[in-house]
Amino acid sequence: MRTASGVGGGVGHAAGMEALMGRLLVALVACAAPATLAAEAWSEFRGPSGDGVSRERGLPVEWSETDGVAWKTPIAGKAWSSPVIADGVVWMTNATEDGTRLSAVAVAADSGRVIHDLTLFEPTEPAFCHDFNSHASCTPVLENHRLYAHFGSAGTACIDTDTGAVLWKQEELRCDHHRGPGSSPIIHGNLLIVPFDGFDVQYVAAMETQSGRVVWKRDRGIDYGSDDGDAKKAYGTGTVIEANGRPQVIIPSAGATIAYAPATGEEIWRVNHGGMNASARPLHGNGLVYLNTGAGGMKMLAVRPDGTGDVTGSGVAWTSPKGSGCRASQVLVGDRLFHIGNAGTATVLDAITGEAVWQKRLGGEFSSSPILADGRIYCPNQEGQTFVVSAAAPYEVIVTNTLDEGCMASPAAYDRALFLRTTGHLYKLVRRP
Numbered sequence: 233m234r235t236a237s238g239v240g241g242g243v244g245h246a247a248g249m250e251a252l253m254g255r256l257l258v259a260l261v262a263c264a265a266p267a268t269l270a271a272e273a274w275s276e277f278r279g280p281s282g283d284g285v286s287r288e289r290g291l292p293v294e295w296s297e298t299d300g301v302a303w304k305t306p307i308a309g310k311a312w313s314s315p316v317i318a319d320g321v322v323w324m325t326n327a328t329e330d331g332t333r334l335s336a337v338a339v340a341a342d343s344g345r346v347i348h349d350l351t352l353f354e355p356t357e358p359a360f361c362h363d364f365n366s367h368a369s370c371t372p373v374l375e376n377h378r379l380y381a382h383f384g385s386a387g388t389a390c391i392d393t394d395t396g397a398v399l400w401k402q403e404e405l406r407c408d409h410h411r412g413p414g415s416s417p418i419i420h421g422n423l424l425i426v427p428f429d430g431f432d433v434q435y436v437a438a439m440e441t442q443s444g445r446v447v448w449k450r451d452r453g454i455d456y457g458s459d460d461g462d463a464k465k466a467y468g469t470g471t472v473i474e475a476n477g478r479p480q481v482i483i484p485s486a487g488a489t490i491a492y493a494p495a496t497g498e499e500i501w502r503v504n505h506g507g508m509n510a511s512a513r514p515l516h517g518n519g520l521v522y523l524n525t526g527a528g529g530m531k532m533l534a535v536r537p538d539g540t541g542d543v544t545g546s547g548v549a550w551t552s553p554k555g556s557g558c559r560a561s562q563v564l565v566g567d568r569l570f571h572i573g574n575a576g577t578a579t580v581l582d583a584i585t586g587e588a589v590w591q592k593r594l595g596g597e598f599s600s601s602p603i604l605a606d607g608r609i610y611c612p613n614q615e616g617q618t619f620v621v622s623a624a625a626p627y628e629v630i631v632t633n634t635l636d637e638g639c640m641a642s643p644a645a646y647d648r649a650l651f652l653r654t655t656g657h658l659y660k661l662v663r664r665p
Contacts, residue, residue: 303344331358384413414467431461550586
């Protein structure tokens with residue numbers, strides 16, 4: 233693996249040789265692969281629309297370690313964040329296992345060559361992180377030639393993707409994650425929005441994308457029903473929707489999900505559903521918002537987003553305990569909701585009524601979220617298998633593909649290829665000739 237030399241994470245290195253080499257490498261990628269630049273960016277956790285749906289066609293269906301692999305690049309360290317891709321470059325956050333180096337890695341999408349390995353933070357006393365988690369589990373977000381890399385309380389950094397220069401850092405927002413961070417940032421307008429649902433404090437913050445300045449910060453104000461900080465933790469990522477002509481950012485937490493006005497952080501509505509460790513990203517469709525409460529609580533529910541205040545009694549359209557788990561996000565396919573539980577049971581619910589219409593045990597443990605593309609749902613597990621399932625009845629498993637390592641990160645689709653980050657490598661998978 234090629235790594236950038238002399239990178240200390242500071243702004244000062246941008247004018248040096250590293251920045252010059254970064255420009256040259258990005259230019260070479262652009263010249264070598266003009267078709268790639270026209271591809272739709274996979275810009276954030278769960279893709280360009282934040283719902284795991286890709287408009288890509290011609291993606292691979294079958295692959296193995298010896299077939300369908302365009303390239304395979306080793307990525308040292310331990311990090312469960314998902315790849316994001318734009319302008320022919322794959323970006324990932326990364327970390328050493330002990331959390332003493334937090335970084336961003338850029339890989340050329342056409343060749344698998346490492347363009348940048350940028351040190352962003354070097355904590356001298358990293359916070360505790362459970363073995364099941366990593367110090368770099370928050371997926372970054374790309375916009376306008378900038379990468380926003382978030383590591384929870386360890387800090388947030390903005391990178392110029394053309395040069396590799398670090399434009400700003402924000403290290404004032406703190407909480408005790410207790411088991412490690414997991415919430416990914418999102419962008420709305422000129423704001424970078426991310427929750428901090430920790431063991432000790434729970435709040436949502438919005439940072440200015442140009443400077444990292446904190447624009448607003450709102451305490452959750454949730455009655456968790458317990459003094460145990462473990463019951464207050466969550467790993468959710470927000471989703472911005474519009475309902476009744478008003479934008480709202482919906483962010484799950486332990487115990488409740490709250491919708492805020494993105495520009496100010498003012499609370500619009502909340503639903504008290506119980507549960508803890510919520511991590512699934514909300515989905516919006518059919519006039520409803522679909523939520524997963526994580527461990528405990530209502531499990532799966534649909535909420536009408538047109539209310540105000542506490543809508544627990546008035547806004548819940550349905551609840552369902554079927555096939556729920558606390559890690560993977562769901563996929564909405566029209567009026568069907570597809571979900572994979574922690575232990576590998578795939579479930580399809582009627583998205584209007586909440587009734588189960590299909591269920592099948594796939595096998596293995598799942599932390600990765602599935603994606604939908606070209607009528608197929610791709611579901612990687614922790615053991616190295618990716619189940620490709622038809623996205624319409626009778627919901628058959630089309631094929632099971634196996635690699636040497638499993639996935640904690642979710643897949644990305646870009647330019648007719650599937651990018652899988654396993655526990656030790658980044659793969660580019662392409663359709664067989």
